[in-house]
Amino acid sequence: MNTVNDTLIPVLGVITDVRIDTPDVKTFRVVTPDGKKAFDHKPGQCAMLSIPGVGEAMFSITSSPTNTEFMEFSIKKCGCVTDWLHQAEAGQQITIRGPYGRPFPVDTEFKGKDLLFIAGGIGLAPLRSVINYCRDNRADYGTIDIVYGSRSMDDLVDYKEIVDEWTKDTDVHVHLTIDREQQGWDGHVGFVPSYVKELGFDTNKTAIICGPPIMIKFTLDAMIELGFDKTQVYTTMELRMKCGVGKCGRCNIGAKYVCKDGPVFRCDELDELPDEY
């Protein structure tokens, strides 16, 4: 009996590094106790992290699958589990299980395409995995554009990596924006949807959007205005999850379970679903 694995039973993970990204976002580096990566994943997939006695929650894996040493999770402080994680130090053990969900179609639909990533706030977390995957397999993809916005300069997650690495790549164009004017910021100011319209991208690109639901909604409208088709736009979603495998019955939108059939959806697929999100 004990030899059968059950997906509900997690493995141990150790937090080896905690990086403070913004006032309310930290990035945690997680490996198994013997220093390995807990499991392989694909870009856009998620994992269940838990602290026994506190709770279990689903997080998108922020690090790229091409990173074979460890996994990273960028986590915003907003509930019981995240509060607890934010006060954790390096060396703290947690439990981890996964990977869960349908990944971005990096090996099929995305191949050879020009990619446009649009993120808002902590929405960069799931996209960072894909962006870095594509950067690491640069020959397989066309140009990469990244539009990233947040409330303020201090709320830009992974700012260092963006500036030090992403902007230096050839054929990777980063467009940053913040909601309101701020001292020391000489970049663009304004909300993401209007910035996207301003930038006016070529409609042959494949777009990937992630951010607060309201931002996704308006950005999608902007994209359509620019002439994009919904089949060209992907997004990733989040709802309350318990099992991660489509059995506990709570994260569904219509007949689709976000944990199993998502979290990545193509926007035309969302049209098929009822408006419950």
Add this chain to the structure above:
Amino acid sequence: MQKVNRDVLLEKAAAMLDAGEVQAVLGWGAGEFAYDVTPRVFETSDELRADFVWNDFCGANLSKYLVSKTKKLEGKLLVFLKPCDTYSFNQLLTEHRFEREKVYAVAVPCEGMADVQKLKALAGDGISSIESTDSGFSVTTIYDDAPVEVKGADVLLEKCANCKSRKHVAYDELLGDEGEVLDSNRFDEVERIEAMTSEERFAFWQGELSRCIRCNACRDVCPACTCEKCVFDNPNSGAENKAPTTSFEEQMFHVIRAFHVAGRCTDCGECSRVCPQNIPLHLLNRKFIKDINTFYGEYQAGAEEGSRAPLVDYTLEDLEAEDVFKKEAE
């Protein structure tokens, strides 16, 4: 059989709706069978004429719905209240749970409501029709057996078999005749349990509470349970639990549920009526009522609007906790 018939209630409600005196009517709606009655808000007199029912299966207490339904309406809501429902109505008013001026309360005399389970136990599960007779019901089944005659008194809901009052304590209008406060035997069962030994009582309650499936129906139907967020649903309370994981959790839930409504419970009996497992939950409430009566003087929650519940009150000469059992022994 109810003394005031459906047409009287229907005409009253329809007339007021049509005249625009009330915006909606909170009553009982017809179901699939003769006995499955659903509380319902009617907005037109046509709806009323089609689906309104008033029969021997209208056990549901509508007063708790006033809390949510009056908030949704601009105008007045007409509600039908049986005698026991009027106590809940008063208690909710005392606790300021809804605005009195938004309600037009129509009191309806009640001769006791029937318990479908008891009826089915006597007549069979496959009921095809229920006819009211002078003494009760004539029930036909789908099994080709002869109709079964059932005495009304044998199939009363527990709360009706031990009815405490046929007097309406609050209303804007009364249909039919006013009743009296009754000398009920409602504490007999409590006394029977009190007379047991501690071991017997423990065994009794273990047997009853172990059936609990924590569906929360007793809490959700209770007119005294109107907290916006129940402590048992609040993950930060330390008491949240969804399943009767151990016998302790069962005891905990039911003691706290009953304690929280102690002094405010009007003994409307809804908790026991809706329990899918037939746990006699009213006994816990009645124990508190009986104790309050013995320790602090007779008190009937809801009898008087604005009265001070015993647990938010005190006297300097109150009984000491250590004397509780001496007093009970008397």
Add this chain to the structure above:
Amino acid sequence: MQVNEYKPLIVAFCCNWCSYAGADLAGNNRLNYPADVKIIRVPCSCRVNPMFILRAFQRGADGVIICGCHPGDCHYTSGNYYTRRRMALLFSMLDFLGIERERTRLEWVSAAEGAKFAATMNDFAETVAALGENKRLEDLRCKK
């Protein structure tokens, strides 16, 4: 002969203003009372929610005692009067459910009554010890 090693675990909720000071005084005066009495300080005896008492039993307490200021002496004027009513009803209910009535107690102990505090605890511990372990309100998950 086998020696009975059983010592009951007792949780005592003590009001900050009287009973907790009473416990302090008992300590200062070197008065003995069982070490298995675990004191939880509360701002007033009426802070003790019935749920606290049940939780204490769940987590392994064999007896629960609530100590507050004497009637009339409440720091908040009337808190202990409410406690008196609540506990009377709760204790009666627990008894009704078949929980041994000796396992719960409400006692008034002032800041000056160190001796009464010690005596009360000794007496309560003895009473509970005679009853043995709490079996009727236990949570098996917590017994390890």
Add this chain to the structure above:
Amino acid sequence: MRKCSLSKLTDLFQKINESASLYLPATDNAGGAVYTKWADGVEYLDVLNTVRSPKDFFFPQSENLMEFKLKGKNIEILDIREESEDFVIFGVRACDVKSFEVLDRVFLSEPVDSYYQNRRAHAVIISMACMRPADTCFCTAFGIDAAEPAGDVSAWKTECDLYLKANTEKGAQLLAKLSNLTEECDDSEVSPLQEKIRNIMKKLPLEGISLENFGKGKTKEYFDSPLWTELSEACLGCGTCTFVCPTCQCYDIKDFDTGSGVIRYRCWDSCMYSDFTKMAHGNSRNTQVERFRQRFMHKLVYYPENNDGLFSCVGCGRCLSKCPISMNIVKVMKALGGEKK
């Protein structure tokens, strides 16, 4: 087919119980029935439905999944799973047998739920034909034949005999063990009985309720229906319907701190509860209308969509008789299906 005199029923139970624990409906001392472990003195109660469905056997209301020991920054994960014992469930009605198929499709689909699978693999199900169905029964709508219940062994009860027919290898093995207490027979006694049952089924008040309008691809048709508001108006938001339902399988996973460790357990959850979809930053189903809709859409549309048209309802009628306000799936089906406006 084998037959056994009802006077030897106790011997039969005794014999079954020798090799595997036997569970059967017995009185719950409160007017209902509950599956009880058989021992001498436990009487089989031939009631139509137990209050709790037999899903408990495979998917109990709460079960411990694993334990954790915590020490400083370190965690130890303890796998507490144990091999289930063999057991036999006697007297399962046709509708409840069908419910196992509904549950199987959830728990035995990849990734397989080992807790469920473990118990499912160790169970033998003896079903029982329904001699006296209730007015709340509507299993025929789901193509269930109460006169020919599925299961490892099917059983029929006449005035004086019990008839047993094995449907599976497991069932045949069980009947082989009972060969001393039973005798071979043909179905000449059973056929008229089945005829009788089918005739009663035709007279059921809910006979003919149609599922035509439900199933795959109906999401958009019903999701925004104004009827949901009306139907859910009186709903208390309690979990009675979900907890007595044989096919409701949603669960919650929670941690319990024992003081010396943490137990992670799974328990039934109800989509009717306000915290079912509550997250740290919001709730996707904020009102009872949405929660009410979820339950019925799941049973009538979403589940069939994902499971080749199989409905997640078996017409057992428990929710009809237990709902505190008498709102139930039949009323929903009729209202949405257009029978009653």
